[in-house]
Amino acid sequence: MSDINMEKFAIPDFVPERYVKELAKSCVGGEELQQQKEKISALAEETANALKKNVYENYMQFIETASEISHLEAEMYKLSHLLSDQRTVLTTLSQASILGNENTLSHESLDDQNLETEKAEEQRKNKLIAISEKVENCMNLLDVPDRHLLHEGDLLELDPEENTPIQPRMHVYLFNDCLMLTSWVSNRRGPMRYKFQTSYSVSTLAVVNVRDLGTVKQAFKVLAFPDTRVFQCNSIAIKKDWLEKFDVAKKMYIEKENLKQKKNEKPKLESLESPSLSVEEIQSPQIAPLPDWLSDVAEELDVLIVERHFEKTYDLMMLAQNTLETEEFKSHPQKKDIQVKIEQKQKILTDILLKELDVTDNWSPRGGLRSSRYPVLILTKFNMTSQACELFLDICSRIVKAHIKGVQLEGSIQSYVNQVGEVFFCTLSDALSEFTSLFPKNKLSAFIVWASMQLRLLMSQIIKQVFTPQCPLDSVLECVQSLRDQCTLFCEFGLDLRFHLNSCLRTPIIKALREYKEKIVDSMKAKVSEDKWTPVNLHSKVGVGKFLTQMENLGLMLVRYIINETWVDLSSSTIWFTQSVITLQNVGLKIVSKDMMDVVDECIYAIFNSRLSITGHDSSYAQKNLKFILDIVLPHMLKQYKDEVGYENDKLLGLGKKFGANIAPPKKSNITKYTSNEYL
Numbered sequence: 001m002s003d004i005n006m007e008k009f010a011i012p013d014f015v016p017e018r019y020v021k022e023l024a025k026s027c028v029g030g031e032e033l034q035q036q037k038e039k040i041s042a043l044a045e046e047t048a049n050a051l052k053k054n055v056y057e058n059y060m061q062f063i064e065t066a067s068e069i070s071h072l073e074a075e076m077y078k079l080s081h082l083l084s085d086q087r088t089v090l091t092t093l094s095q096a097s098i099l100g101n102e103n104t105l106s107h108e109s110l111d112d113q114n115l116e117t118e119k120a121e122e123q124r125k126n127k128l129i130a131i132s133e134k135v136e137n138c139m140n141l142l143d144v145p146d147r148h149l150l151h152e153g154d155l156l157e158l159d160p161e162e163n164t165p166i167q168p169r170m171h172v173y174l175f176n177d178c179l180m181l182t183s184w185v186s187n188r189r190g191p192m193r194y195k196f197q198t199s200y201s202v203s204t205l206a207v208v209n210v211r212d213l214g215t216v217k218q219a220f221k222v223l224a225f226p227d228t229r230v231f232q233c234n235s236i237a238i239k240k241d242w243l244e245k246f247d248v249a250k251k252m253y254i255e256k257e258n259l260k261q262k263k264n265e266k267p268k269l270e271s272l273e274s275p276s277l278s279v280e281e282i283q284s285p286q287i288a289p290l291p292d293w294l295s296d297v298a299e300e301l302d303v304l305i306v307e308r309h310f311e312k313t314y315d316l317m318m319l320a321q322n323t324l325e326t327e328e329f330k331s332h333p334q335k336k337d338i339q340v341k342i343e344q345k346q347k348i349l350t351d352i353l354l355k356e357l358d359v360t361d362n363w364s365p366r367g368g369l370r371s372s373r374y375p376v377l378i379l380t381k382f383n384m385t386s387q388a389c390e391l392f393l394d395i396c397s398r399i400v401k402a403h404i405k406g407v408q409l410e411g412s413i414q415s416y417v418n419q420v421g422e423v424f425f426c427t428l429s430d431a432l433s434e435f436t437s438l439f440p441k442n443k444l445s446a447f448i449v450w451a452s453m454q455l456r457l458l459m460s461q462i463i464k465q466v467f468t469p470q471c472p473l474d475s476v477l478e479c480v481q482s483l484r485d486q487c488t489l490f491c492e493f494g495l496d497l498r499f500h501l502n503s504c505l506r507t508p509i510i511k512a513l514r515e516y517k518e519k520i521v522d523s524m525k526a527k528v529s530e531d532k533w534t535p536v537n538l539h540s541k542v543g544v545g546k547f548l549t550q551m552e553n554l555g556l557m558l559v560r561y562i563i564n565e566t567w568v569d570l571s572s573s574t575i576w577f578t579q580s581v582i583t584l585q586n587v588g589l590k591i592v593s594k595d596m597m598d599v600v601d602e603c604i605y606a607i608f609n610s611r612l613s614i615t616g617h618d619s620s621y622a623q624k625n626l627k628f629i630l631d632i633v634l635p636h637m638l639k640q641y642k643d644e645v646g647y648e649n650d651k652l653l654g655l656g657k658k659f660g661a662n663i664a665p666p667k668k669s670n671i672t673k674y675t676s677n678e679y680l
Helices: 006-010 016-026 030-093 102-134 236-273 299-305 310-324 335-357 370-381 385-405 413-438 441-466 475-492 498-530 541-553 571-590 594-613 620-645 651-659
Strands: 149-158 172-174 178-184 192-200 207-208 219-224 227-232
Touching: 006 192, 016 030, 030 236, 102 149, 149 236, 172 236, 192 227, 192 620, 207 236, 236 571, 299 335, 310 335, 335 370, 335 385, 370 385, 370 413, 385 413, 385 441, 385 541, 413 475, 441 475, 441 498, 475 571, 498 571, 498 594, 498 620, 541 571, 571 594, 594 620, 594 651, 620 651
Parallel strands: none
Antiparallel strands: 149 172, 149 227, 172 178, 178 192, 207 219, 219 227
């Protein structure tokens, strides 16, 4: 079997199919193939981590380079514009007449220019109106006075992650100030051919070329926070044309912004240079210039959001807002504009953080609760505690569900319930610790409500698997005790859910005890009528030892009832009745809470009354077995009941006296005996 390394995959003529065939021939058995698969997977993961590391290391250089390129493009566009203006001035000077008849020429040229301008304006409006008629629910394209169409065409939209087509066809319009996306209308009526989807401002757009890979060819990516859309063209020429038009739209936007700044600065310069006012007569106060970092705070926030430095983004927002509120910049003319930009970036940041915590948006439980810590903290700082709390608890629900789902139902039901309980309460403790560190104390009630709801969901699942007719009563007791013990340990974290646990178990426990009681009562007549009323033969000393151990676990010492080494001097129905009724009492006293003791009393009384009411066989041996039940089993159960609960079982005691049971009177005590369990 050959070793796997990177050199085999890096050769130019590498063919995956041939490599797999050679690997299958060289490997012996499925285990070696599985080992090769694991090695290849490890190598792929190592390569992916190395690529991610390189991307992270060079990401800042990429951002800086892109910023420098953008600045250079703006400077080159300005230079081109200046050269064009100089060419126009030189042309005008060359056409000027020395004899003074330039006015006639200039008037004629001005008239022609006005006509051309009006004609161009009319064509622009007609074009926009025609587009509005084609697009259903189209925005008002004539709202912006200088809006005009740069490019349009059909594009195929792809999924950014899967690279699969999302829609059959889209028609895209690129204007000088925005990008409008429309979809084709299949069953159109009238002139409407497209349906408006959305529009993005050119100021927020970034267009990135997509390298051809596999089936994805001639594609480009449009980035507009928080959306990312990928479009595929029919040919390289169409893609090149789209990219060029995007560059033109971006440059026109930059030029427009520069002209606005110049117009804002020009009145100030004119007022300062006016000869009618002296320096002493100027009334405008001296305005301190903004620091460079504060002027560029919007762009810096964009970079931090893209790099996912959310903590730094919040700190920079707070620093900028606090700086603008100082006396130095409180009345600055650019304060309002910067604050509006910061509010927009804050909206973008909160939308991203809410999306990070949204479990319905490709959320994975691998990161656990720690992955949601920073988004929750930042949202809390933005006074969005309620939304963050709701989303955090949704994440906790998903994690609890995923962890419980990972427990496999293998072996006995007791081991499964024990594992599920441990996983649930451990996850609940982690969630409680994280919740108390992230949220204020007034939100703890929301966690308590959530925890009780999760416990009810868990118990509804466990009850369906544990409380079934096939599950013995002993196994039910072990499952319930395991859950109660783990819930008691969870109380150390400061949250007591035992009341909710017992309220969930109350109905199924009562139902299980009554079903067990009915099963014994229904089988009682058949057992007694079919009994031969003879001693039971256990056939070996091993069987006798096992029988004595079982009865000893129930609290009865029956060594004196062993005769002839392997015989028990009791009938089969008596042994069955003794084991059944004592098991019911032992399990009932441990599984019920104090408010359910009347159910245990009811079941024990019904079973004893049913057995004692059956006359059965009139032989002396049958009477001997009845005497065993009245003199041995019933007093033992009364003593066991009092030792466990602290007071007598009045119903069973009255039944024993009714049938003449030999019950020793209770010892007198100075302790006051209550007639009910109300005060216990």
